[in-house]
Amino acid sequence: MKKLLALSFFSMFVASQAHAGFISAVNGDDMAGISVTVTLDDNSSETIVWGATGLNTGGAFGSLGIDGWSLVESGDTIGGNDGSGLFGVWTLANYTGQAIKSLFVDLSATSVVFDTEFFDLSGNGSLAGRQFTYDDRFAAVNAGFSMNYMDELFRGLTITGQQGNLLADRGEFGFMIDTDIVTVPAPATLSILALSLLGLAARSRRKQA
Template sequence: MKKLLTASAFLTATSLLGMVGNAQAATISALTGYSTMGGASTGMQVRVTFADNTTSTGVWSAVDFYSGAASADGWTLFQSGDTFGNPWTFSNNSSKTISSLFINAIAGSTLFDRTNPNPGTTGSAAGWDFTPVSGSSPTSFTYSNIVNLVGQPAVGDLYAALTINWDSGFSTGSNLSFIADTDSAISVIDPSNPQPVPVPAAFIGIGLAGAFLAKKEISRRQKSHKA
């Protein structure tokens, strides 16, 4: 059962610079659905870059049907339940400060589904942009590698990868809880090793207005589940 976030959860978030990078594209043959659980993204690649420019990579694996995680060298990324409304948790228990987190979702036959355009790609339903809920909020986030269905142009809501950046660092002992909706895909034609190449898109204000719109999206999505 979905855990629904209240408006108060969004008051802890700040305004972030959202970006998109379309240097490469990825093509899929179909979407399997839009209620993607944490346990459905086995193989997704997660890379952490530390403040000293060294990196650490983990591979996503299922904990159970609902939950999944990736971890390495003292950091952990965990998610449980439908990613539309159920938060991810990123924890740094390493001995180093982290500067960025890169999630190559398409490596696990998973895609990030953004709030707009809505409706977006056929079969994707409503999406939800990266939204900090609690913890050490990042400076910016970048969606990269726009995704299209084979034989159709990209609509602009689906992306293969997400990068989260902290200009001042994500220090040892820090945690971040965030929303980032995902969908599941089959027959990935071109995973193309997504690399973020940011192009400024827009400032996304996160507050009461964002919470109100998000709750409307949840209500609409719940109705589509029941239909």
């Protein structure tokens, strides 16, 4: 019995170390189904579901205010410079006639996650990511991640201004943050343990019978 118990816990440990599966090259059109919430200076808000808009491009388009707002992204979200300019930039455009107070990007309805580290230090299989960076022509902003999936991977991102609103009543704000798609969920350690213990209990009952 002791040997079986030790084997059960060893199997649980090995399984808990197994990697999830990830697609690390994610473009704007791969993120359909995520949601974007914009809150204006008067505290009115609008949530729009993201959709594909073209090759490697996707976005969310709101109707608040005079001419609305949008958040779009094109190219691999890890971002970079291909010689002709930056790619992978998320661009928030505001034409509502009011300042935008905050932006919330919610990935929880999909298999998309934010990968917030340049290097895969966690060893979870998600490969290199990108820390949040933004257009430094703007005043300092706060970026807060929420809904932790595992390690450095998150499902929520909230961006606000440090000293007031995030974006004036008309204009654009650009930032970069990498995303991955989870293809194989990480193993649930507690579920593995529960199943192992149930198996041992059943075996014990059979021996007693």
